[in-house]
Amino acid sequence: MVYYKLEKVMKMREEDNVPLISVEELAHYLGLRRQTIYNWLHKKKISGMKIGKVWRFDRKEIEKWLDKCCIR
Known part of the structure; x- marks a missing residue:
């Protein structure tokens, strides 16, 4: 379920x-x-990564993190 939701945001961002x-x-x-x-x-x-005062996450790094820690 988590992966499905993240997949949606990744596609949107792509x-x-x-x-x-x-x-x-x-x-x-x-x-x-x-x-x-x-x-x-x-x-x-x-x-x-912190850009100014705001945290941002690289989409591809999040995908790698999900591959390592989560079951797809």
Whole structure:
């Protein structure tokens, strides 16, 4: 289910040619709270990049992370 939802955002972003997604987008499509994403960042369970004051996630890195940690 998580993968299905993330697949939707990835396809949407591919169409927009946008390689980065926000904390809000990632949380929404994984069905999690934003705070969970921030906790994972702090615990280094997920990697992201901070651009100014805003965290962004590389779409391809998220796909790799899902391959490693989740069952498809």
